[in-house]
Amino acid sequence: MSSVFSKIKQAWHLYKEIDIDALNKLAAKVDLAEVMRNVGKLDDTQLAGLMKMLGGNHSHKPKPSPPIEGDFYHLGHMLTEEERALQLKVRAFMETEIHPIINKYWLKAEFPFEIIEKLAALNICGVTYKGYGCPGLSNVMEGILTMEMARVDASITTFFGVQSGLAMGSIYLLGSEEQKQEWLPGMQQMKTIGAFGLTEPEVGSGAAGGLTTTAKRTGDSWILNGQKKWIGNATFADVTIIWARDIDDGNVKGFLVRKGTPGFTTEKIADKMALRVVQNAIITLTNCAVEEKDRLQNANSFKDTSNVLRMTRAGVAWEAVGCARGAYESALKYTKERKQFGKPIASFQLIQNHLVEMLSNLTAMQTMVYRLSQLQDEGKLTDEHASLAKVFCTLRTRDIVSKAREVMGGNGILLEYDVARFVADAEAIYSYEGTKEINSLIVGRAITGFSAFV
Ligand SMILES: Cc1cc2nc3c(=O)[nH]c(=O)nc-3n(C[C@H](O)[C@H](O)[C@H](O)COP(=O)(O)OP(=O)(O)OC[C@H]3O[C@@H](n4cnc5c(N)ncnc54)[C@H](O)[C@@H]3O)c2cc1C
CATH class of the missing domain: 2.40.110.10 (Butyryl-CoA Dehydrogenase, subunit A, domain 2)
Incomplete structure (x- = not known):
């Protein structure tokens, strides 16, 4: 009987990893007819014992793989149904309209003007502003949408951030009523850039x-x-x-x-x-x-310019989160699909360690910017709040994209796998809207009372 068990066990192990190649190997190595004859001779108790020995799994279906999800603490679930629907609408737009074309444009260093009308149709430009055709959403929601965009591509997010944040924001915060009436409605519809x-x-x-x-x-x-x-x-x-x-x-x-x-x-x-x-x-x-x-009628000193930058700096922190999330999710997907030594590389301990480090940082960043935007919604955002998030998130993003590139081996430097683009783009996000040093000095001044800029 023990040789019967060993034949069945051999067949079972081959069968568990079955694919077309494995099926051929199985037929070459094991006499399937003999195995079936032997199984047929077992009584119920022997059959139950055999199944237990083989792992007790009566189903041949592989275990379903966990979903690829970068929102580990379910921040998206804190949104209302309407907000969640908008988040998913922007995600769908980015995945269907931007993702298929972006690498081509990135390589050519050209802008895809054909997407402006479609982006405008989402009606999200001037996200938080009230009036002038703007949607008047919360700052949390603006952050979530920025993250969704950057999760697919940081260039389009930057284009949008300049339009909706820096340019419209300057007019919204510092323009006269006539200037707002003249510019904001057209800019909201993205007819004016x-x-x-x-x-x-x-x-x-x-x-x-x-x-x-x-x-x-x-x-x-x-x-x-x-x-x-x-x-x-x-x-x-x-x-x-x-x-x-x-x-x-x-x-x-x-x-x-x-x-x-x-x-x-x-x-x-x-x-x-x-x-x-x-x-x-x-x-x-x-x-x-x-x-x-x-002349912007209410811009009287650099302090006024800083009001615009404080608002948009929070957006850049969210942009970094999106870039990191896109890289993490791409890397996780890749490691589940890519096999080495006959197994998915995601099953190796060292790869899992990289993935968990990425996810830890990503989750810390997400919770940080979520709270940052809540402060903004409460009217309590300070320069140092925005600067701390900008420093932390852009720094961690550099780390996450580099780990994402690492777990993808050689393919990590190929544009077609997306992560290479995230690696490069993270460098610009790291530097603009205040470098690490400048934002650190802003926070340093706030916590020590000493200004150390010069
Ligand atoms: C892709 C991209 C897009 C951009 N878009 C815009 C835009 O639309 N509009 C716009 O106006 N600007 C834009 N910028 C400019 C951006 O904001 C600046 O690059 C940034 O503020 C840094 O300035 P800098 O490049 O001149 O570096 P520098 O100021 O020359 O800094 C060089 C280095 O010195 C460090 N440093 C400087 N001062 C100190 C100090 N006191 N103590 C310690 N270290 C210090 C910096 O941190 C940095 O590491 C963009 C930049 C990039 C890269």
Whole structure:
């Protein structure tokens, strides 16, 4: 009888891993007819004993694989039904409209203009603003939607963030009522595209006190001179907000510069290794005349500019979370499918350790930004709150994308597996809207009382 058991056991082990190849191997190694004859001779007790010995599993179906899910603490379940539906709508849009085309555009460093109308149709632009056709959703919801976008692609998220956050936000927070009426409805529908020009070739982190672009009032106009660098969307934007220092009172002011204004030229920054779809430009302003009515009427100093940045910095933290989540989910899926040594690599302890480290950081980041946006909804968001989240999330994202790339072996550097794009894009997110050092200094000043910028 023991040889009968050993034959059945041999057949069973081969059968458990069955696929077409295994079936052929099984037929070559075991006389299936003999196995069946032997099984037929067993009585019920022997059959039950055999099944127990083989693991007691009467079903031949493989165990279902757990879902690929980066929201481990179910933050999505804290949303209302309506909010959850919108989250899934944006996810579906990103997966069906953006994912199939994005690598091609990323490689060419071109922007897919055909998606603007479809993105506008989601009616999410100007997410939190009230009036002017904007949806007036919560800051938590804005964060969730930003994460959903970045989970698929950070370039489109950046394009959207410049439009909805930096450009519309400057007008919403600092424009006069006439300026809001003129610009916001068209921008909400994405018929009018905006850009935000603060950084200069020689002035990045030190923008607060060091802007060299000048504005000189002459009658009803202002004359702008200087250069801006890195300005997203600027090569095609209908309106660019230019931040310049008033020569007369020394304060930073904001100007709505319309496309085609004489003295305003843009040059695309070529050969970026990150966010290649975003069209960043160097802007040159040469005696560029802007009417007083196009000066942001409530932007009187850099403090006002900072109000816009505080709001958008929280968004960048969410963007980092989305980028990390996209990389984690891609990596998890890959490790379940990829086999080495005859087993899925996800079944190896060292790979699981990487995955769990990624998930731990991702979960910490998600809970952090969720609370950050709750503070924002309560009107309690401070610069240091936003800066801490920006520092932590962008730093952890770098770590997560690099681990995601690691568990994918060679394929981790191929664009077609998406993670390579996340790795590259995380570098830009890490630097813009305040570097790690600058945001750390903002938090450091808040907790120690000492300003250590200079
Ligand atoms: C892809 C991309 C898109 C962007 N889009 C826009 C945009 O749309 N509009 C816009 O206005 N800007 C934009 N930026 C600019 C961005 O905000 C700046 O790159 C960023 O603020 C850093 O400035 P910098 O690159 O000049 O670096 P620098 O300020 O020269 O910094 C270089 C290094 O020095 C460190 N450093 C500087 N000062 C200190 C200090 N006091 N103590 C310690 N370390 C310090 C920095 O942290 C950094 O590590 C974009 C940038 C990128 C890369």
